[in-house]
Amino acid sequence: MRLGSVGALAAMAAxxxxxxxxxxxxxxxxxxxxxxxxxxxxxxxAERDARRRVEGSCPFVVGRASDADLLLLDPEVxxxxxxFENDGNTVFVSDLHSxxxxxxxxxxxxxxxxxxxGDSIDVGxxxxxxxxxxxxx
Numbered sequence: 001m002r003l004g005s006v007g008a009l010a011a012m013a014a015x016x017x018x019x020x021x022x023x024x025x026x027x028x029x030x031x032x033x034x035x036x037x038x039x040x041x042x043x044x045x046a047e048r049d050a051r052r053r054v055e056g057s058c059p060f061v062v063g064r065a066s067d068a069d070l071l072l073l074d075p076e077v078x079x080x081x082x083x084f085e086n087d088g089n090t091v092f093v094s095d096l097h098s099x100x101x102x103x104x105x106x107x108x109x110x111x112x113x114x115x116x117x118g119d120s121i122d123v124g125x126x127x128x129x130x131x132x133x134x135x136x137x
Contacts, residue, residue: 039086042131047072057136058091060084062123076100076124084115091115091133100124 039058044051054070062070065079072081078098085092094112095102102109103122115121121128 037086037088038136039089039091039133040136041084041091041133043070044129044131045070045072046127046129047074053131056084058084058086058133061096062128063096070128072123072126074124074126077126081123082109082121085112086133089133089135091130093121093130098123 040055041058041060043054043056045054056069060069061080061083062068062072062077063079063081064072064074064077068080076099078096078100080096081098082102083094083096085094091114092112093102093104093109093115095109100123103120104113104115105120106122109121115130117130117132119130121130
């Protein structure tokens with residue numbers, strides 16, 4: 001193997017490792033040992049031309065149904081559109097088989113996936129920004 005090939009291989013390995021560290025793996029909720037921790041989440045809701053902050057405990061359902069934790073009146077939002085859940089201190093979002101899909105940072109949510117502070121979650125024409133979470137005291 002030539003020395004140039006070793007350098008190229010090392011560069012590819014470094015790139016793959018950097019990509020692996022930022023990758024978010026779909027989760028199997030409930031497999032952790034600390035899933036009984038109650039977590040409060042905070043979201044910023046950008047709906048039409050208004051913004052508001054909302055807090056709630058996981059599991060937290062977003063939709064048009066009157067029993068949703070976050071009621072959105074957008075006709076593009078399904079009655080039960082998306083759900084925030086936790087496994088220990090980690091918060092995840094999943095699409096509840098909505099008609100128009102749920103998007104995390106512009107990518108369609110096809111599995112339960114981790115959310116981090118600053119992430120954007122689009123449901124219909126409403127943008128939710130995940131501001132953070134903390135254990136309930």
